[in-house]
Each structure stands twice: as C-alpha cells, then as structure tokens.
Amino acid sequence: MTSAKQRRHQGVLEILQETGKATVSELGLRLGVTEMTIRRDLEMLENDGVLQRFHGGAKLAFGSSYEPPFPVREKINADQKRLIGLQVAALIDDGDTIILDGGSTGLAVAEALVDREVTVCPLSLRIAWAFARSTSVNLIMPGGSVRPAELSLSGADTIDYLRGHHFDAYVMTASGVSLEQGFTEWNADDAAVKKAAVGVADRVITAVDSSKMNRVGFVRICGIEVPAAIVTDAALSAEDLAPLRRQAQEVVVAGSPN
Incomplete structure (x- = not known):
C-alpha cells in the first residue's frame, strides 16, 4: 500500500x-x-x-x-505501474519461461509474479532480488556486465546467454514509445540486450506506462507491431490509444475494461 x-x-x-x-x-x-x-x-x-x-x-x-535515474522512475506513475504489473502477470501462464526486463515497470511485474510457478531470466540485479523470498519461481541468471546505479545486465555474455536459450515470453520495458519510431531506449547496451531478447522469445509482452508515450529514446528496439500485447495504463489519452490500437497486435489497458 x-x-x-x-x-x-x-x-x-x-x-x-x-x-x-x-x-x-x-x-x-x-x-x-x-x-x-x-x-x-x-x-x-x-x-x-x-x-x-x-x-x-x-x-x-x-x-x-x-534517461531519468531509477529513484525518479520508481516514484513516477507508481500506482499505474502496479496495475500494469498485475495485468502482465495475468498474461503469463504457469510453467512459462520468461525473460524479464529491469527498470521500475519490470520491478512491478516481478512483484506480481513472485508467487507464481514460472522460470524467470532477469535482466537486472534488482529484478533478481525481487524474487529472493519466492519459493515457486525458478530463477536463472545470465552472465554479463552490471551497469552502475541501474543494475541492468548487458554486454556480449548476456546476449550470448539469451541466444543459447528459447523462452516462452519476453516482458519488455522501454524508455519511449512512438508510432513512428516504435520502442526505444536511452542506453545502447540495454537496447542491444532487448533486441536479442526479442529474437529468442515466442512472444513479446511490452509493459509501458502512459508517460512513455510519444517519447523517443536514443536507440530503437523494435516496431509497434512486434509485441503480441502492449500493456499500458488508463491515463493514456484516447487520441493516443486509438492509433496505437490500429498499429499494434493488441493493446491492453490495465485497470479498465478493454
């Protein structure tokens, strides 16, 4: 609470x-x-x-x-991110193998999955620690370099680990979302890992709160049409939601009927 x-x-x-x-x-x-x-x-x-x-x-x-630092992102739209986390968890089946991004929205997803029977490959030490008390989650850790402050995992070792495995789903977060540029990140190393994760998962579920809409980061990850589902919150305006629905495979608005 x-x-x-x-x-x-x-x-x-x-x-x-x-x-x-x-x-x-x-x-x-x-x-x-x-x-x-x-x-x-x-x-x-x-x-x-x-x-x-x-x-x-x-x-x-x-x-x-x-990119704003993690302590800022953790506080902004915290309630919306919690709802997004719950909605994303509802799209995950027990027994699934999942790649889970870091960041504040990824942390909200982790908190919603902590009691589920799933296998999680976290792309952040923060996300890994979120499962410390879980007795049901099977946690598998990739190698790689740890980005200071952000604590995300990146580099050739992380990418090689992902490419050596196959996952049911990749829960992706992003720094920005736009219809023209798709999903983008500020950090090039993080973006490279995200691109690799997209390529080794059967489906991509993108978790982005409404504050990320119409923002463009430094590096492009993928287009709007790539994720099987984009999960956002009810604060997204009707003017932004309508064209997003037209281009995306599916848009799920957490906390409201769809």
Whole structure:
C-alpha cells in the first residue's frame, strides 16, 4: 500500500516532470498540503538526488534528453505501474519461461509474479532480488556486465546467454514509445540486450506506462507491431490509444475494461 508521503513524492516528481520547475506554493496548492510539508518533501527528494532545490522552489536534477535515474522512475506513475504489473502477470501462464526486463515497470511485474510457478531470466540485479523470498519461481541468471546505479545486465555474455536459450515470453520495458519510431531506449547496451531478447522469445509482452508515450529514446528496439500485447495504463489519452490500437497486435489497458 502506497503511503501518503510516497504519493506526495510521486506527485511532486510528476509535476516537475510536466513543468520543469515549480515553486513551493504551486506544489502545495496542487497537492493540497502545506508549504511546510512540501519543503520537507523537497529536502528528502534532494537528498535522494532526484531534484535540486532553489529559493522558493525546485527543479528536476536531470534534463529531458536522457534517461531519468531509477529513484525518479520508481516514484513516477507508481500506482499505474502496479496495475500494469498485475495485468502482465495475468498474461503469463504457469510453467512459462520468461525473460524479464529491469527498470521500475519490470520491478512491478516481478512483484506480481513472485508467487507464481514460472522460470524467470532477469535482466537486472534488482529484478533478481525481487524474487529472493519466492519459493515457486525458478530463477536463472545470465552472465554479463552490471551497469552502475541501474543494475541492468548487458554486454556480449548476456546476449550470448539469451541466444543459447528459447523462452516462452519476453516482458519488455522501454524508455519511449512512438508510432513512428516504435520502442526505444536511452542506453545502447540495454537496447542491444532487448533486441536479442526479442529474437529468442515466442512472444513479446511490452509493459509501458502512459508517460512513455510519444517519447523517443536514443536507440530503437523494435516496431509497434512486434509485441503480441502492449500493456499500458488508463491515463493514456484516447487520441493516443486509438492509433496505437490500429498499429499494434493488441493493446491492453490495465485497470479498465478493454
């Protein structure tokens, strides 16, 4: 269950992602809390390294041209990602062998699968650790280099491991989704692993929250038409959903009837 403080922190980051910067009074008004509460929240978020305070307000600690750090992504759209995780888990059959991406949405999928009888090949140490308490998941670890901070696995050893196996499904996350460019990533090493994973799975299920729509990362992974299902959340606008449905094999909106 998300606490009130976690919801406020998520709200602060979503507002700053939308506006670039905001004053304490603006944040307090939009979130319905006192300026004193907002100041405490900003101090905690600055200590986490995800924003920078200035006199009377704050701005994000990163620009719009590269991947936000994991602590930011973990807080943004957290409730939507939880619903996406549950929906993706519903598309997985017991006994399946699965490649599971890292990142905040991948972590939500892992949490939804932790009590299932499946075999999981995680592409991140965070994802592997999410299954630490599970007695039903068969965890198989690829080799590779660990990307600092992100903790994703990449490199020739990771790709060779994937290409030496066959999987029922690949649960893919992405930094950006657009009708023209398809699914994209900021990091070239991560994108290379994702491309390899697409090639060794019977089906691809893409888990992307609505904030990723109409964003384009540095490296293309695959087109919109490749995944068997794209799972997103109900915050995706009707203007974006309609053309996505036309180009994709299937679009599943988590938390709402389809």
